[in-house]
Amino acid sequence: MISAGIDIGSLTAKCVLLEDSRILAYSVQKVRPKLEETAEEVFQETLKIAGLKREEVFRVFSTGYGRSRVRFAEKAVTEITCHAVGAHFLIPTVRTVIDIGGQDSKVIAVENGRVLNFAMNDKCSAGTGRFLEVMAAALNLKVEKLGEIALKASKKITISSTCTVFAESEVISYISAGERVEEIVAGICDAIASRIAALASRVGVREDVVLTGGVAKNLGVKKALEEKLGVKIKVPEEPQIVGALGAAVLAMRG
């Protein structure tokens, strides 16, 4: 039996095809303003990779901010439930999921794949992927490169502001003061990690801690978070598709 999970996030759309407990294929795309079309495209693309026809997929579930716009999905499930299920599928010992997405971040307490409790960021972009994007733009760097640049730093500059807009002007003033780029970037990773650590303390951190979402690919943020929380963090091979995977797992269960 084959199921599909589609996760329409704020920046990227993800699709995972699952056959029983094996991932057949997945793909990640940029989200365009027409969410219905984005959902259709990411689904078609993934089917193509797997060499499957649409009719061969037994059931589709959707998740993410655009979950209700995936017309062909049988059910929409929130990303909180899906990330918990997806992380548990990949790492069965997971007790805490930290998901840092494009426009929100959440910490989820998990037990046997079930959500016990969760906390999300408030109406503020600090502590989300958007924060990193804005900072990367201010430094004229690609957002994907921030992680490796941060790891080169021998010390980090403190970004004192908790607000994306104010932190951006802080970064600009550090650039003009001639500070080293890698130290600024390490400071940026540290700032986002502080926000997440505060969120995590509300839910409680228990190992294993799994980091998901696009920002999990940033090693600088992972390292800063490990320092703040005092635990080792596990990152799945493809952290961005965990939500879509969770939706596919739930679709498999029906």
Added chain:
Amino acid sequence: MRKLKISEKMRNLMAGYYMLGHSAEFRAWVTSGAPVEILYAMDVYPVYPENHGALIGAAKLGSHYSDFAERMGFSRDLCSYARCDIGCVFAGTSPIGGLPKPSFLFACNNICNTVVKWYEVLSRIFKVPLFVLDMPFIRKELKEYHLLYVEEQLYDFIRFVEKLTGNPLDDSKLRNVAMRSVEAVKLYGDCLKMARYKPSPMTCFDAFINMAPIVCLRGTEYAVNFYREMKEELEERVKNGVSAIDNERIRLLWDNIPIWYRLRWLSEFFESKNACLVADTYTNAWTGFGTIKSTDVISSLAEVYTVSYLNIGIDRMVEIIKGLIEFYEVDGVVMHSNRSCKPYSFGQYEIQKKLNVPSVIIEADMVDERAFSEAQIATRLEAFLENL
């Protein structure tokens, strides 16, 4: 959601209430937790800026009127009831054409301390006297000296009103008003308690929509008759097995002031998930005003208004919430972290830890719709319901 017939009557009643205010000889602008019984007994017409604020919120005009105050330098972090009230004064109008000008102001800080500064502003604008009834915060036990302190002030207040109006207080009139107040509060409490039936004949949205009379008309026959009729309608529903929503599967408790501009969105959202918000801590707060004694009106007024819901410590609040959870047999609590109301929202994360059922916190504002992020709130609520 099946609408209650009584809501239509409520609209007419409140329209009449606001109209009458214009013809009254003496008017006081008064805070929601003040002992209004004294005003009614002394023929002073009470005008409620907070109720007016709720009305503006429900009309989705919160940011519009707030702008008038913000342009004068009032911060957006200030309570949106205060901003809208002051904003309407500067605008010279409101959805009901503005409130009638006050003869004096009466602020009781048993609900928050914003009201003190807010009413000082009003006092400067209207150039009318202000009486602040200062309530000691009851962190743990209520002591005799707390009550003496409040009682003294109530006598001061009576002298203050007597001097302004020239009318002395008639004790028997005060007693009658107080007993009508007790009767209304009792009937009102009976209405809310109807939600213990499964499925519930009402939702907290019905309670919100129909709370204006207990706030503004407590102490008059209008409130007594209104809640008697509301109670009959609810009893009729229970008798005929009529529920507020179809397929009530989840029962929930709401905490904090409603999000006035999203009542419909929220009620439809929960109904679509077969969840019924059967009760709330907010409207329940008025049921605490029912123990005024006819033999000792002033000192019992002092007691009743001192231990109001927002003037007590967190442990006592937790006890009250736990009582509601048990009485209404709810499966969870939805907490509105209200950007405007600091005393109500402060402590919610602590309270949450002490409850014996799951809870979720959503961040918004009671009147300022700019503080509401639909996608974020929908995700939190859905995730909460998925995992109940």
